[in-house]
Amino acid sequence: MTLDRRNWLKGVGAAATGLVLSACDRITQSPQALGVLSAAEHLTQGAQRLIGARALAREYRPEDISPDFKANGTLRPMGEAYQAHVASSFADWRLVVDGLVERPLSLSLDQIRALPARSQITRHDCVEGWSSIGKWTGARLAPLLQQAGLRPEARYIVLHCADSYDSRHPETSRYYESLDLVDAVHPQTILAYEMNDQTLPVAHGAPLRLRAERHLGYKQAKYVMRLEAVDRLDHIGGGRGGYWEDRNYERYAGI
Numbered sequence: 001m002t003l004d005r006r007n008w009l010k011g012v013g014a015a016a017t018g019l020v021l022s023a024c025d026r027i028t029q030s031p032q033a034l035g036v037l038s039a040a041e042h043l044t045q046g047a048q049r050l051i052g053a054r055a056l057a058r059e060y061r062p063e064d065i066s067p068d069f070k071a072n073g074t075l076r077p078m079g080e081a082y083q084a085h086v087a088s089s090f091a092d093w094r095l096v097v098d099g100l101v102e103r104p105l106s107l108s109l110d111q112i113r114a115l116p117a118r119s120q121i122t123r124h125d126c127v128e129g130w131s132s133i134g135k136w137t138g139a140r141l142a143p144l145l146q147q148a149g150l151r152p153e154a155r156y157i158v159l160h161c162a163d164s165y166d167s168r169h170p171e172t173s174r175y176y177e178s179l180d181l182v183d184a185v186h187p188q189t190i191l192a193y194e195m196n197d198q199t200l201p202v203a204h205g206a207p208l209r210l211r212a213e214r215h216l217g218y219k220q221a222k223y224v225m226r227l228e229a230v231d232r233l234d235h236i237g238g239g240r241g242g243y244w245e246d247r248n249y250e251r252y253a254g255i
């Protein structure tokens with residue numbers, strides 16, 4: 001189902017009760033949720049949307065952090081532009097925020113580090129069957145979008161990444177992901193520049209990667225270069241909202 005803005009705001013208000021939070025916690029922690037992903041997907045999406053638009057994914061203690069968080073997918077984007085950014089420690093790198101916004105932005109890492117931030121210790125679940133717990137620190141997406149000013153038509157935020165899977169066809173094989181507005185303004189949705197209190201390593205998405213903690217691993221876009229506010233997804237990539245979604249993963253990667 002889709003939510004219009006008025007219902008979405010109502011949902012945010014309704015979610016502010018402890019009862020709702022504990023119901024959602026149980027769903028998030030249910031081990032079955034991972035095993036029967038496609039069958040559970042619509043149930044999970046319904047629960048997150050209708051019961052608790054702002055319910056939090058579980059957070060862990062510092063002693064729970066995995067000593068060896070696996071790096072997966074692209075470990076270092078190909079292409080000269082990205083290599084040049086690594087060589088200069090991302091000094092000239094900019095995050096572009098455009099599309100359906102009132103004020104397009106081009107932000108340096110220092111500007112992003114100055115935005116309202118959040119740290120969270122969470123469990124990352126990859127559909128390939130492994131999980132790791134890590135600490136992420138980054139800019140909250142909601143205030144950043146507020147700075148850009150979403151136009152009323154905006155319904156999704158597309159995250160365009162630096163890496164491509166096919167060097168012969170980089171433009172049609174570029175990694176991307178998308179968030180609906182409920183996820184975009186969720187308190188645990190951040191653009192992380194630190195992992196486990198260190199500058200985000202290249203293998204994990206330097207200089208900036210998404211953490212949207214109620215979602216599976218493939219949602220956590222690394223090497224984010226550009227945020228584009230759009231009203232539809234059908235003209236982006238293969239039209240299903242993300243690189244792996246276009247290759248038949250579920251678009252809603254809720255857990």
Ligand SMILES: Nc1nc2c(c(=O)[nH]1)N[C@H]1C(S)=C(S)[C@@H](COP(=O)(O)O)O[C@H]1N2
Binds near residue numbers: 175204221
């Ligand atoms: N840009 C980009 N983002 C990506 C990927 C990728 O290949 N490229 N892989 C995804 C998958 S499937 C997973 S499990 C996580 C892995 O993140 P990690 O390397 O920090 O473990 O990143 C996700 N985000």
Ligand SMILES: [Mo]
Binds near residue numbers: 125126127217218
């Ligand atoms: Mo993954």
